Amino acid sequence: MKLHVVFTLTGAEYALPFDSVLQMESYTGATLVPGAPAYVDGIVTVRGMVVPVLDLRTRFGLPRTELTLDTRIVVTESVGRVVALRVDSAREVLKLDVEKHQPAPSIVSERSSGLVNAVHPLGKRLLLLIDLPKLLGENSHDLQPRALPANDGSNKQLPS
């Protein structure tokens, strides 16, 4: 049995191992970082650390939403990085039997580009398990600073 943090995105429930979560906080917006990828909301200060906020909806190709009172950030640590994940809500910590994890149906794992690697049935509920090392690890080789979007004319970097 292992503790997991459960949060929601567009009504679906996701889970992360508790030991990779530093903390959960309410969220009132981040400081924009010009030139950062579209799925990065910006930066926030958590426990004195400056942490990037990754909008999980945008990352998963789901529609963006406005901030609500329920909006949370789940501050995670993996592969040596600390990144906050913006989620619709996060309220629950559950003990899950890791033995009962099932491989994610191919449609789920394809749609999420492999970022959801398992599911966990729990009564009537179905929890989607996120592959955090993969989520955070996929950018870590990309160490080149991005060029500024001065020529392309597109405006997807920053929400307006």
Next chain:
Amino acid sequence: MTGTADLKEFIAAYLVEAEEHLAVANTQLLAVEGAQKNGSTNPRAVRETFRSLHTIKGLSAMVGVEPVVAIAHRMENFLRDSDRSGGTLAQPAIDALLRGVRAIEQRVAALARGDSAAPPSEELLAALDSLGLVATTAAPAPAAVLDLDPALLAKLAPFEVDQLLRGIAEGQRALRAEFSPSPERAAQGLTINSVRERMAKVADIVRVLPRGVPASPEAPGGLCFVLILLTRSSDELIAEAVGVRGAQFQSVARELPAPAMESELVPSIEAEFDGAEDGKIDTHSRRGVVRVDVSRLDDAMEGLSSLIVTRFRLARAIASLTERGVNTRELSEIMTDNARQLRDLRAAIVRVRMVPVSELLERVPLLVRGLRRATNRSVRLELEGGSAELDKSVSERLFPVIVHLVRNAVDHAIETPDERLRRGKPEEGLLRITCGARTNTRLEITVSDDGRGIDRAAVAKKAGRPSPSDDAGLLDLLCIPGLSTRDIVTTTSGRGMGMEIVKRTIVDELGGELEVHSVVGQGTTFTLRVPLTISIVDAFSFECGEQRFVVPVTMVDEIVEVDANALVKVPANDDDSLTVDILSRRGVAVPMIQLAQVFRLKTAGKGAGKAIVVRRAGSAVAFAVDRMLGQQEVVVRPLNDVLVRAPGVSGATDLGDGRPTLVLDLVALSASLSMVSLGGSAR
């Protein structure tokens, strides 16, 4: 085996110590080599080398690193013999010893990586073994006899006697001075350590010998240090240097009729101070020096950072009280005190982290020596380091950059001796490194060579770009990531290798500046300007596109009012989405860019705003912003995560509202813009 965990702890300490002694061994061997080239000797350096290797051997045996023990043992044996026979080393011996040091370094590095230390090659061991067989025993016949108390004389090593005799032969005076420690003197700051330091400025200290004397008011501890000196300074100067006035200290410096030295009776308790005490005192006294893990200093700095943030919050709270009509005079006074105390505390912590620039440069001679041999270039190295100090973390980042530039210069820029002669240059190339504080906050380092220089057109051709018209343009080219280096090196005989990394370190990481000046056929100079410390900077805060930013004051040339009517619009290229206006500044045209547009922020109506003028490699660029907010000290936290690394953003800070505020590097931003768009419209 149960001791594994303990051993691991030892290993960490071992690595630190070993590296330190290896550095000493390197430096001292080079000093020996330098002396040898000048036809003189440096017996002291031979002895220091011996000591380092002796220590390395002992430490290695303690943690069971046998390969290092095997190498160090042979080197130690040979050095001990050399020391005893006058402290001279022949070139082949120096080469072999440096190889030995290198071999130990490789093994220490392997241990640091968590690998095991490879056994030394038979060939190296044989080379070191054979040294002893050809060791020179040709100590020069003494030209004079030292008339020194036999008990003292017996304690002098042969090389020290030799050094004295040589010194006398060269016209220096051999003196002995005495110093007796006492609580009163210690209270005045006079200890054997401070005396040593001050004495070293006016004389060569050949040896310090502790000896027991009958306890007296003059020597309450029954201990007296005899300093054997060589000097050209006057007695007064020496007395002054050791801080002696009048009767506080008698018989400081008595001239000994050279070559004879005065004899004196030695009390019989002297034997007690033999051995242990001797060794302890002669190792350049490190008493009062604490070696601290940098991360502990970082913790202290971190604590201070949160204090400063708390102060901002306090100040805001007080301001809002004042707005509500509360009398906050006393609070404000306390805040003023608090500000001063924080400043002092900060200065104290910053000082602890400072290391002399000489530490940065002292490894360069060894590097050049290696390159000289590897490339068959003949290179003279000139080092000019000031007394400036810089933050350890800056120094650590800077060193690889210097290595890089030095390597490029020797490897590629300086021609072969033949080629140099053909071109009418001196056969020996010149590599010059200067290092000095330019202002209180910046260190300027130049690395220059008198080699071939960089052919701009050829570099441009290689990069597939138009040939730059000036040095700044050349630097932009050289720093293009992934610019194929090998070809450039052969076709232009210039550089390009890894300049991108140099630039990233200097400009992006350290917030410094990088310049190049190159004249074909005459040479190249790289100039680096880096802050002496990082992390806390004086910054302007401003607002742009409804977001607040700060920019370090040091980066800003000027802040100007923008008169919308006086702006000249530059015709925009079709494919160029940035609007560039021309601002007239004291008769000089300065390109002005809307920061909000660069950052794609919402712009607050086109009104008369302000513009922040920065200067990059001599040319000014203005960034229009909505309004200036103020100036304050901010703690800069690096933005390390790849998700938020962006050009022009150097870090984040907290202005007291609990949210991060971006710290901008407008100089870097203007650089990245000139690569992308200004290059098209402004040139």
